[in-house]
Amino acid sequence: MLDIKKVPFSRYGSFITISQNHHETGDDSLYIRNIRNGDNDFGAVFRIELIKDSGTVPYTAGLTPSVLRLNAEFGFAEFCITERKVLQIKSKGVGVRLIGITGVYDYAVKVEQNRWEVNHSSQEIRYLLTTITGNMTVEAPFKEQRCEKIVVDFLPDSSVSEMECAIEEFTTIYAHRSYLLFSEGQNRVQAEFDYWYANTLEMPERYRDGRLLASYITWSCVVPPEGMLTRPAMYMSKNWMTNIWSWDHCFNAIALAKKSPELAWDQFLIFFDLQDVSGVLPDFVNNRYALWNFTKPPIHGWTLRKLMEKTDHVTLEKLQEVYEPLVKWTNWWIQFQDTDCDGIPQYNHGNDSGWDNSTIFHKGTPVESPDLTSFLVIQMDVLADVAEKLNKDVEAARWRQRSQEMLTRMISHFWKGNRFIALKSGTHEPIHSNSLVVYMPLILGKRLPDEIVNQLVMDIKYKGFLTEHGLATELPSSPYYRNDGYWRGPIWAPTTMLLVDGLLSAGERELALDIAERFCEMATNAGMAENFDAMTGESLRDPAFTWTSSVFLMLGDLLKEAF
Template sequence: MAFDIKNIPFSRYGSFLSVSYLKKRKGLEEGLYLRNIRGGDNNDGAVFKIDVLAENEVVPFESVLEPTSLELVSEHGSVKLVMGDVDNVCLSSENVGIRFTLVRHAYDNAFSRSDKSWQINVFSKKINFMTTVLEGDLTVDAPWNVNGCEKVIIDFLPSAKTNKMNGILEEFTITYKNKEFKQDFEVCHKKVKESFQSWQEKVLSTPKEYEKGTKQAAYITWSSMVREEGKLIRPAMYMSKNWMTNIWSWDHCFNAMALLKHQPELAWDQLMIFFENQDSTGMLPDFINDEFAYWNCTKPPIHGWTVLWMLDRSESISNNHLEEIYTPLSKWTNWYFKYRDYNKNGFPEYHHGNDSGWDNSTVFSEGIPIESPDLCAFLVLQMEALEKIAVRLEKDNEAEVWKQKQESLLEAFLDYFWKEDYFTAYVADQQVKTGDSLLLFMPIVLGKRLPKDILNNLVEGLKDESRFLTDNGLATESVSSTYYESDGYWRGPIWAPSTMLIIDGLYRAGEVGFASELSKRFCNMANKNGMAENFDAITGEGLRDRAFTWTSSVFLILANAYV
C-alpha cells in the first residue's frame, strides 16, 4: 500500500507536521520538505529541505510512502521516518544519514543544548524544534551573525561502529519539556501503526473492487486530522495536508457524514466546528484554520441537508446534540434573508462564485450578486431540518413556523426560478444566459419535494450524454458548452460535493438506478485515479490537490451505501 509522495503528503492523525514534495520556486529548490501547516494555505509552510547523505555527500534517493512510514531509499542505504506522536518525527537509518536544511528567514537560529541535541528557533514559522540523536552523531552547521544564523544545516549521521543512526526531531511552540527517550524506533513505529489500524477499522466498508481506493481514502482522512489548537477547539479534518490546509464551511459536512457510522462523536465535532466560529449575525466564515477565520465570503448552507442525512442514518444524535445546533443553525438560516436579500424580494443572493462553492461557474460570468436556485433549495432543506429538530425538542410553535416558512419559500422559489423546462439564475433582475452549468441542476437535492414534471426534466437533462453525463460522472459545465475546460475548476471537472448532493437527491426522488449508476462511475474513477480535488470529466484524470478529504469521504459514502 505505497503512495506517491509527489501527490500525497506524509503525516499522521493530529499532527501539524507534513512531509511533501515541493516544486521549485523563488528561494526554494525542488525536493522533499518537512512543513509546518499552521496558519492556512497562504504559505507552503516549508521548514526543512530533506536530503539523504552518504559519506557526507548528498545522494539521490527514491521515496516509498506507506500509511505509517516514509522511507528514503538510495543505492547506499535508506532512512526511515515515522511520526510516533503528533509532535515528532522519529528517524532510523543504516549506512546513510539524513540532512535537514532550514528554509531560513530573519532571526531564525539554532544553538547546542548538548552534544546530542540542538534547538532550532524558526521565527518565520512560529515554531521551535529540538533535534536529538540517540545513536550515531549529530553535526550542525549554524554560524551566528548578529541576530540570527546565516544558515542552519542539521545532519543525523550513522555511528562509525554500527553504521546505524536513530534520532528524533520534535516540534514545540512555547517551552520545550525535557524528555528522556527510552523507546526505540520500532516502538515509535508500533504506536503509529496502532493509531492507523484503529482508524482503518472504523472506515466505511466498501465492495472488494474498491479496496485500492478505500485504503487511500482511509490514509488521507486519518492523516489529514489535526489536533485541537488555537481556533480549532475540536479535533478537525483538514481538506488536505498538501496545499489546501484549511477547513471550508461546506467541506466539513461531507467529512462528518463519512465519520457518522463508526465515529459519531468525531463526526459531530466536524459538523459543529464552524458553528463555534459563527459570527453574531449568523454568518459562517469561508474557512478556518488554527490561527484565523476568513470572512470575505462564505459557503452554501448545506448544513440542514447534512443534518437531515445524519438523522436518517444514525440514532447517535441525541437531543443534547440537537439543542447544541438548533440556535446556530437558525441564525445561519435567518442570516440569508436579513443580510443577503438586498432587493427584499425573498430570494437571497450569492455575492461571489466563492459563496456558492462553485467559484468560477459560468452562472457568475455576467456579474454579481446572483440569485441562484440552488441557494433557495438548500434553505428549504435547512428549514425542514429546523422543523424536525424543533419537533424533537418539543418546540411545537417554532416547528410550525419553520414548516410554514419552508412551504412558502418552496412555492415562491419554483414560481420564480423555473422557466417551463429549466431552472435559471438572475443578475440585476435579468436571467443569466452564459454557459450551461450543472449548478442550475442542484435543486434536485429537494428530491420528491419537487413537482414530478420538474423532476423529470432535471433527470432527463442529467442523463443527456451531450451535456453533463460522461463515463466518469457529471461534468460541472456541459461538455458541449463553449465555456467547457478540461481543467477549468468549476467549468467542467467532476467534483465530489456536486456528485454527492445530486446522487442523494436522485436517490430520495426514487431515481435509485440512476443514482447507483452515477455512484459507480464516480467510485470507479476515484478508485483508479486517486482522491483528487477534482477530475477531468472525460478522462477521469485527477486534478489539482491530489489528496483531498471530501473526495475520500464521498467515495467512501457512495461505495458503502449508493453503488
C-alpha cells in the same frame, strides 16, 4: 504503498508533514513542514537529503501510513511521526541532512551535548533536535540577528553504521527527556491507522485500493484543537489546502457518522463554534485565523438530516446545541443576502456558492440561484423536525410554513419552461448558463413536482453532463467548458454527492447508483484529487483531498449496500 509525490506523509493529530513542493516550484525534494499557517504558506522548515561520506546521494521514496522510507544505493532512512509533535528518524548506511529553510531571526543553538534547538521564528515554532544513536554536526553561522544558514547532519555510528534521532516541535519548552524506540513508535502508529481503516465505511472489493488511500488521507489530515480550532479538525489536505471550509466539513462529518460519531459531530460543529453574532459562518478557518470575506452555501440542514439518519449519537442534547446556531445561519441568508427584498436570497460572489467561477456568475453579481433557495428549503424543513423533537411546536409549524413558501417561490421564480435558470438580483435579468449548479434543486427530491424531476433527470441523462466518469460541472458542449476549468467542467465530489442523494430521494435509484459507480471507479484509478477532468477522469489540482475521500467512501458504502 502510497505515492509521496501525491500524498503527504503525516498522521492523525499532527501538524508535522513531509511532502514535496512541486505545486509551486516543481521541486521534487522532500521537506519537513509546519502546516499551521494556512494555505498561503507551504510551511517548509527543513529540506531532506541523504548523505554518504559528506556527499548527497539520490534516493527513492516509499510511503506507508506509519513510515516514510528513503532507499539509497548504500542504505536507507526511515521517518515516523511517533507522537503528534515528535518526528523520529533512523538510518542505516547513510546519514540524513536537514537544510533549514530560514528567514529573519531564525537561529540554532546547542542546548546539551546531543541536543540543538532550532528556533524557526518565521514559522512561529521551535524544534529540539536530539541524537539517540550516532552523531550530529551542525553548521549554523550566526550573523547579526539570524543564522545565515542551518545545516544539520545526523550521521551513523561508525561501529554499526546506524543512526537514530528525534525532532520535537514546541513553542515554549520541550516535553521529552527520552523518546520511544523507533520500532515501538512505528507499531503504535500502524495500530492506530489499522483501527481507523477498520472503521471506515465498507465498499465493494474492487475499490480496495481506493479505500486504503481514502482512509489514509482522512486519518492523516486530522489536526488537534489549537488556536482558532476548537475541536479536532479534518483539514481538506496536508498538501496545499491546509484549512477547512464551511461546506467541505459537512461531507467529512457525514462520512464519519456511522463509525466515528463523536468526531463527526466535532467536524459539523466546529464552524458553529466560530459563528458571528449576525449568524454568518466564516469561509474557512485554520489554527491561526478565520476568513470572513466570503462564506459557503447553507448545506448544513441537509447535513444534519444525514447525521440523524446515520447515527443515534445525535441526541436531544446535541440537537439543542445546534438548533439556535442553525436558526441564525438560516436567517442570515434571508435578512442580509436579499438586497432587492424579493424573498429570494442571493450570492454576492461565486466563492459564497462554493462554485467559485461557475458560469452563472459570468455577468457579474449579485446572483439569485436555485441551488441556494433549495438548500434553504431543506434547512427550514430540518429546523422544523428539530423543533418538534425539542417540543417547540409553534416554531416547528412556522418553519414548515416558511419551507413550503420558499419552495413555492423558488419554483415560480426560477423554473422557466423546461429548466431552472439563475437571475441577476434586482433586475431579474436571466443568466444563460450551462452550469450543473442549476440542477441542484434535485436535492429536494419528491418535494419537486414530477414534471420538473423528470425534465431534470432527462437532461442529466441525455444532455451531455454525464460523462464516462461522472457529472461535469459545465456542459462539455458549452463554449465556457474547460478541461481544467475548476467549476467550468471538472467533476467534483461534493456536487456528485448532493445530486446522487437528490436522485435517490426522487426515486431515481438506477441513475444515482450509476453516477456513484462511475465516480468510485474514477477515484480508485486516479486518486482522491480536488477535482477530475470530466472527459479523461485524470486527477486535477490537489491530489490528496479529504472531501473527495469522504464522498468516495460514502458512495462506495451506498454501492455496497445496494448490491
